[in-house]
Amino acid sequence: MHERLSFHIKRDSIIHNLNPLTKLVLTLTLILIAFSFPWYWTPHLLVLVAIIPLSLLGRVFREFSVTALRLILPAAGFLFLMQAFFQPIGTDVIFKFYFLDITQESLMFAFKNAMRVFVMVSSFTLFLVTTHPSELMSDLTRRGLPGQFSYVIISTLQILPQIIAKSQTIIAAQRSRGLDTESSFLKRAGSLIPLIGPLVFGSLMEVEERAIAIEARGFTSKQTKTSLHEIPDPSFEQTLRWALVALIIISIALNLWLS
Amino acid sequence: MLEKIKNNFNTQTWVLIPIAIGINIAVGQIVLVLKLPVFLDSIGTIMVAVLCGPWAGALTGALSNIIWGIAIDPGALPWWPVAAMIGYMAGRMAQWGFFKSWWKVVVTGFVVALTAAIVSTPIAVYLFGGITASGSSFITAYLLQTGQGIWQAVVSTSFLTEPVDKITTAMIAFAIILGLPKRTIGGYPKPEQVETEGGTSKNQMYIAIGVVVLLVLFAAFMLRNILGG
Structure with a gap:
């Protein structure tokens, strides 16, 4: 168990200075595309071309990989083993262990699912490492949460x-x-x-x-509350967010259309 | 509608929710330490649902899984709709008066378990192809090997494992609420939902604890039978 539940690391980088909402949308985009885009190698590619470069850009690659691996390996590894052994699909048996067979199909299936979990966890970790929780919350509150x-x-x-x-x-x-x-x-x-x-x-x-x-501190007060520090939200980030939302919609639509 | 949601939330509700999430997670870990064949990871959710209402319960369940997933075990994350439905259903049952004596709490636990089984099945099938990272997937795998279809295998696994877990959870929540002073309960939005009927509340508590122990024993017995067979 960790002593505190905030993974945030204070650094000065492009990723750290993004608006928290942009980072949140980016994280959700990565996850939803990994789960919905109908191409086998999508999650693998996302890790290589998006998540690892982003962590380098945020100058947190080392801390990010330690945290992510500690969270992922038990979950993804166990899921991979369970699925590889127990998924009863495919006929091309490549490995036999008592009554359990590993077929090529089940291995591929398990690998894809483990990678999806990998994308999910690692992009969330990246988000948490580069965003302070109270910064995210005050930004969302300002937007009406x-x-x-x-x-x-x-x-x-x-x-x-x-x-x-x-x-x-x-x-x-x-x-x-x-x-x-x-x-x-x-x-x-x-x-x-x-x-x-x-x-x-x-x-x-x-x-x-x-x-x-x-x-006693005015928790249920209806008055609008003021905030001590402003969180910047430049206009290109708003455009970026809409572009990411469009990507999600395209990916889900492709998935529905092809299935 | 909006008014109905709003009356679930007063200041005490908002303060109880984080503590309930903490209870969910801490009790889940105590159960792991004791190596018991149940999860008991929604005691806090059910308490919020009963004391404050279905919407507060649903929020507690969803947040509990999301925070657990982000901070401790990522495998818990996709299951937040299940946790939310558990909270919602427990709240609804309490509204209909099914949290006032020990046998009614058993009914509540059973209904909550059925809801959880129904909601979790599509998630298990679509996201994981039926085999999740949870220990109960050994049963699913066994059923799949015997030639059952994936939907039947996943549904029957949930129907085998969920009721014992959820009835035990509801019973523990009931025992806890009975043990709380009246004055504390009075501060929540729906104190009238937990006024016990029939028998003194002390007797009810002993019966509730007895049922919990019996259920846990039954779970162990059933698991041994399924895995041995």
Whole structure:
């Protein structure tokens, strides 16, 4: 578990200085094209010609690849294995392991799906590495997203590490009192309540206090709020965003038309 | 319509949602530590749905999966519509009065499980060809090997695994809400939905906990049978 849930790295680069919404649209474009464009090598090509150059452009290639690989390898790798073994398509068996056969088709299918997951995760990682969460949220709020949504996202990112740390403390505390977390199935199932109980009740007790605190700061006030720093949004970025949306529509249309 | 959505959200709802997401994820990890054959990763979602309403529940579910997917396990990301439907359906059931005694909560859990199974099937089939990165895909793979079609295999896997998980989740959420002081519950938009009927609330809590333990045992028994057979 990481100590904090923000991957953001402060640097000065073209990608960092883009408007957060542009980066978000770019990320969604990459993902949707990887999943919808009806050509086998699309996700592979996207990684080579879009994601890796963008990370170099953002001067975060090293941090980006470490974070992305740590997130991707377990997920994509497991998905690849499951699919390669269990997808019952194709007849051209190239490898046999007891009753499991790997056919060429299932291997290709698994590879494509693993690459799609790769594109999804790596483009999101790139987005998170180059964008500060509160910058994204204040930009979206300025565009009309209700302030409550921003509150939920930002405070989840803050609270999550705290709650996970709390659950680790509770597990350790209950174990030191002799709670059985590793023997027979019945004992483990019985340990569920003493672990969940303190965690949930402890966290819920904070709710009322927090509610009063943010209410005192004008949380539900209908007045328009002002922002301390402005986030630039030049006109070429607006054009770029529409172009990306057009790309998404073309890709999905091609997919529907060809299938 | 808009008014109905709005009355799900007061300040306490907005504060509860992040904490509920945290509970979802932390409990999901506790279950992994205990190596139990359930997920229990929507306790927070169901609590929000019951205390605040279906729309708040749906929002909690969706955000929970999206944030989990981005920060911890990318495999969770495509499933956000399932989580949202779980929240929505639990909220609707509570509105119809199905969160007031322990057997009604079992019904709620069952309905939520069916909804989850129905919503997750197209995602599993279209995005992953039926085999996802989840452990229950071993069952799907087994059914596929026996010659079943992909839709039947995925649907029957969900119908086997979901009810136990979701009924247990709803039961735990019920036990937690029963344990909360009345004053705390009163601050949420829909406190009347969890007023218990029949029996004292303490008895209800013991029954709920008992049912949870039985269900977890049943899940283990069923899994062993399926994988052994």
